[in-house]
Amino acid sequence: MSADAGTDADAGADVGAYADTETGADTDADANTAPDATATAAAAATAPAGTPPDATPWRRLHPLSLLVTAQLLAGAAFGAGVPVGAGLAAHIPFRAAVAWVLAGSALLLAGGLALDVLRLRHTRYRVGAERVELRTGVLFTTRRSLPRDRIRSVDLTAHPLLRLLGLVKVRIGTGDQTAGGESPLQLSPVRRAEGESLRRELLRRAGPAAGGSTEGRLAALVPRWIRYAPLSFLTPLLAMTGWGAVMQVSQWFGAEETVVDLVRDTFSPLPAGWTVLALTLLFLSAGVVGSFGTWAEMWWNYRLEREPDGTLRVRRGLLTTRSISLEEARLRGVDVVEPLGVRLSGAARVDAVATGLSRRDSEENDLSTLLPAAPRAVADEVAARVLRAPVALTRPELAPHPRAALARRLRWSLGAALVPVAVLLLLAAALSVRGLAYAGAATAAVLLPAAALLARDAYRSLGHGLAGPYLVVRSGTLRRSTVALRRDGVVGWTVRQSLFQRRAGLVTLRATTAAGAQAYAAYDVGEAQGLRFAEEAVPELLAPFLVPDDGAVEQPAERTCPDRWSPVRT
Amino acid sequence: MQVVGIDREGRNRGPGPAGLRLRPPHHRVDRRAVAWWRTRLLLAAAVPAGVLAVLGALLGPARFWLLVAGAGVAAAGLAAGLGLPAWYYRVHRWEVTDDAVYVRTGYFWVDSRIAPMSRIQTVDTERGPLQRAFGLAAVTVTTASAKGALRIEALDHEEAAELAEQLALATQKTPGDAT
Known part of the structure; x- marks a missing residue:
């Protein structure tokens, strides 16, 4: 570390104070809500510098970052400069316009680089025995510290310029969803070797626990896909x-x-x-x-591997390379997704159903994807390998749902298709334009069969079943999704019944979970069928609340005992 | 899975041990909840109705339509205030056993939510100003799933506090992060 003396002394003092606030305030907070400890500068200043500082040296980001920033700024200057220059040239002489644009670009470049120099000088991180710490900020210093045993992912990305310079961007995440707005800790950039060793070092802990077979490569790209x-x-x-x-x-x-x-x-x-x-x-x-x-x-270059440290690792990317790690302990299942077009050509993709992929990650979508669209058999195979299952869980014979579910789907889709038809016909009648009536008839001829087909397909997609330690539910037509969810990952049930469903004897059964979409549903399942399924999937949970359905309208006994919340046994 | 008592379509058919349904939870919410919900609905309707009435009094040209709209809002609010709370009171029930919390809510869509005690993460009680006036409190039980929260809307506030405490005690017994 070749930092100038001033900053070093600074850092030394801060470390002492920081270590103190850490041990004082954070250890108990960690247990429930605050995984990222952002001790403020004020707190650090007031805390007594008594405890011995952690001996691990602070490390810095790689200075070549400046080159990357310069390139990005130049790109931005070009992107903004060309239209501005073109606009200016219409009003003032061409040379003057060029001069203005160049001056502006130079200013932007200089300012941006100065900021980046400051950022680099004030950013330090270190990997201690217990925690990973990051200090950033020039005016407002932020100190973040992740307990190492909470780290769930270490992802590396590198866009082309970073790759050229042998650098990577590292994101260290705790996979904690409950703390709203918590972002992963970012190191941008460090050397590639450093990133790889961080990844190994920080995820190693899970290694012996995961044990089991390490099959190495689970899937690799076939260019035909x-x-x-x-x-x-x-x-x-x-x-x-x-x-x-x-x-x-x-x-x-x-x-x-x-x-x-x-x-x-x-x-x-x-x-x-x-x-x-x-x-x-x-x-x-x-x-x-x-x-x-x-x-x-x-x-490009996609491969899915099981690492000896108990993580699944996806590596991919042509220009920007990405390495995404997913701790197997976080995996609660897989989702085999078939968008309509992909399904018609016999393919499917595989997403991970894991806890702690933040909402934003799921929307960005590709972070949870374990396999891009590939032939269905490959997808099933990869899904099974990911879950270490002996058979393809996502392709068992699933129990169909009652015919009443088909009737409901037909009603919805035909109803939706009839709206434009009705509008056209009404307009035709009101304006007495014959063309509109023909248009209405043509629309009906196209939309109604399509609607009926979609409804039938949606009905045939419905299914549920149990396979070993997993429960499997399937639904959807434009985006059919077959989810295999670990039964011990179910943290509750929601049984929803509308008035119409009640008449048809159907319910929508949702298994809530900490992973993925937070709840996975068996839509329009038969009431008894669904309840039995839920009871079988998670034994003992529903049983106390189930009663034989004898058709009688039962009035539950009103309890007026003083301790009304006391356990009621049935 | 062919089970006696369920027809081919998976519906319950007639009496028999195989037909199954969820029984309602044992306890109703506090009786005062009806008055609270009613007040809330009436207030929610009274504010826009009042605004429309005042505007109607002030603006001559549009008076008729403003007053008609105001009367419409007031009538809808009154009807909802009279009908809905009693309906909701009939549906909204709760129950706590040694192993699970079970809450039922809803009007047209009735939701029955069940969370095992071992998966409960937090138990919160909550009182707004209006609830305070009626001596009520809500209890919210969350699990690790963002879509898995259970909410008992209106309990006597002391009862709610005691329930929350008891649930917190019961859930502390289970180790792990409940995911």
């Missing part, structure tokens, strides 16, 4: 984004009309129908190319 990439619902979105980008750039140069004219001139010789067809094809192929690109960037 790229064929499932365009089937995503994102494909048209990507095409739209591409078009948006073209329009945005042309707007900077005041060339929107040129672009529109160009498109019009290209297609004007063609009849209208062909134009629409050609544009649709162009649009779609742009989307397909985009989805191929995205897929390659996300999944």
